[in-house]
Amino acid sequence: MAWKALSLATNCAFPAMVVLSESMEPAFSRGDVILLANWQEVEVGDIPVIWFQGQRLPMVHRAVELFSRNRERLILTKGDNNEINDVAIYPFGQTHVRQDQVVGLVRGYIPYVGQLTITTQGLLSRFGSPLSFFRKMLRLS
16 A cells, blocks of 8 residues: 555656666665656656566666657666666667656665665575475575
């Protein structure tokens, strides 16, 4: 219920997310929780969260250029810690991000809080369910 209320208040289906890579360092580190809202269009310097259809995870990179094509607003992004822009990681044939692919803009962050989520996901992917993990641990002792 609280998640739904937060989603409504921020106009964002995902008002909080865990950063999973180092591509935005030093702004954000792996394990930081970012806080999102979706009330305005992206401007240069903003950090939009982009979710391409068919992709498992979203991308959190800074808007470095804006363009207009046939009245459509297009965005070029780049990770702060990356050497080049993101065109190579956009879906095939896409050279920019459309505004409708933006799920929210980063409005704040909480350092390190997401480390527990990353660690838990790592353990689950390695050992399976918590029950499987404990069974394996018991066999080791």
